[in-house]
Amino acid sequence: MDFYYSPRGAGCRTVIMVAKALGLELNKKLVNTMEGEQLKPEFVKLNPQHTIPTLVDDGFAIWESRAIAVYLVEKYGKDDSLFPKDPQKQAMVNQRLQFDLATLYESFGKYYYPLFRTGKPGTEEDFKKIESAFELLNTFLEGHDYVAGDQLTVADISILATVSTFVIIGFDISKYPNVERWYANAQKVTPGWDENWSGLLQLKCCSHSKAKMPNLDLYNMPMAPASRAIQMIAKAVGVELNSKLINTLEGEQLKPEFVKINPQHTIPTLVDNGFAIWESRAIAVYLVEKYGKPDSALYPKDPQKRALINQRLYFDMGTLYDALTKYFFPYFRTGQLGDQEALDKVHAAFGFLNTFLEGQEFVAGDQLTVADIVILATVSTVSLFPFDWSKFPNVDRWYKNAPKVAPGWEENLESLNQAKKFWEERLAEVKK
Known part of the structure; x- marks a missing residue:
């Protein structure tokens, strides 16, 4: 039996599966419809509609996948289970x-x-x-x-x-x-x-x-944890971002053209073919849902798994990142870290994260998710400062595993090194 087909076609794949169920071998003949091979005279002679799939069984030509499937069962099936006689x-x-x-x-x-x-x-x-x-x-x-x-x-x-x-x-x-x-x-x-x-x-x-690549503009400051998180997410789902630098130190986020895009004037902000969305965790989920693989483990469809990921994302924003900004970020303005109360909140946040990671490799289950990537961007920021997290062994283990499993990790580290150099130079000027 000669089988004229393309493996990409649903009808062709139907016949292949039916033949497999019947134990039949097909003499497959690839037809490249993109090159117009279905229009060649010798094929049109077999099938005047010049469609695939087309089956030729000992000189008998038949096309339309569902007709082929029924024909194969009725002629070669050992029973009528696939196409009942009743x-x-x-x-x-x-x-x-x-x-x-x-x-x-x-x-x-x-x-x-x-x-x-x-x-x-x-x-x-x-x-x-x-x-x-x-x-x-x-x-x-x-x-x-x-x-x-x-x-x-x-x-x-x-x-x-x-x-x-x-x-x-x-x-x-x-x-x-x-x-x-x-x-x-x-x-x-x-x-x-x-x-x-x-x-x-x-x-x-x-x-x-064949499809046009999405036009994704990311307004960001690469040194910021939230911006780095989106860079890693984009790497994980395989999309390219048009990075547009917003220098918040110069107040560029307050320019009318940017406020028109994002009235909260925060970064990162993503514009996807005219659709604007901000807040890094919302952007992360959006990118996975729109451009990730079907049923991506980064943000699975299962409601319980999603709930756990969402909880970790809210924990990152409301507890972990919040604590880091109050203790570490004053250093960027004054050269001094926050007070003891702020440090205690950092320790408490790391303690929670350490608990989440007890007995597991990832922060929200048994696979890498958007929660890991976002929290990695946050935690990696701590490496800019003198901070001993060895007292949080689960966090330490999880963080050391990051280079092996997190897409875009090298870019994240490169941005961190740039941030470290930038702030060292800026503080040196302030102290003069």
Whole structure:
């Protein structure tokens, strides 16, 4: 059997998984649609619609992935489990296949295909159609493990190829609990999932190369902990920032053009294609949710894990960073550290952090998250001053592990060294 395909196509991946479930070997023939190979006369002779996938089985040519899937099961299946012979069960499978083609995948094409061509997705109305399609699928799966009955069928496989395409592009299915549950299980029970995922990774690479890179302006002062945190987050999610220096010592944050962007006139401030957001922890979460990988461990979808990360971020802002500013930051203005009461608050904050890290490698669970990166930016600032944190062994252990696990750590240290040099020179001038 000759199989004309592209591994990136959802329909092609459907047929590959069905063939795997049936124990069939396909003679795969790659068709590069980007180069117009589907328009060559020899291919048009096989399939006048010149679409992929196309299957040629001993001279018999058939196209449209769902038709191919059913054909393979009916001709080569050892039983009818993937496509039942019972009229009612079969009708249910057919209905779901039609839903996949005309509703679910259709919504993908309308919203995401423009992204590949122009770098911009479809309209808000197009996106609402995606949400409507997933709401329907969520309803179909209420109380069911499979989309068309009590066992895996070609409908599951076809819809799995489609849903996984949404996921790799970055669509969040966590709002649809039945779909999310089904999707997790389908990966385990569907033969050929690994090859499906391999094709998806090629699609992701292609979509990133075709899509325009986001225009992310970061108004910042690189020496500041909050700015360094965002630099590391950007590194972790793989986006480039257009760094725009705001010298707060010269009052540049008070200029009308900046106040128009951020009426609180604070840094860092991020502007993403016209959308402005400030407060480093809010920026950090935004970057992961918009540009991170689906289900990124940096800010996972699970509500409990998120709650713990959020708690640590609030701890950083309201307790740890607050304590450091009151004890260490007076040094930048006067050359003197804060008083004993301020130092006690630093010790208390480090004590809390030490407790959070008892028996674990990261501050909010068993993986690196935005909370680690933000708090690392804060804690690393302490290295500018004489401060003994050896009495906080868990913090010390966690901090020493940072260079191994934190993206952008070298840039963070470079900014710290620049800050140290800057303030030493400034204080030298003040003391003259």
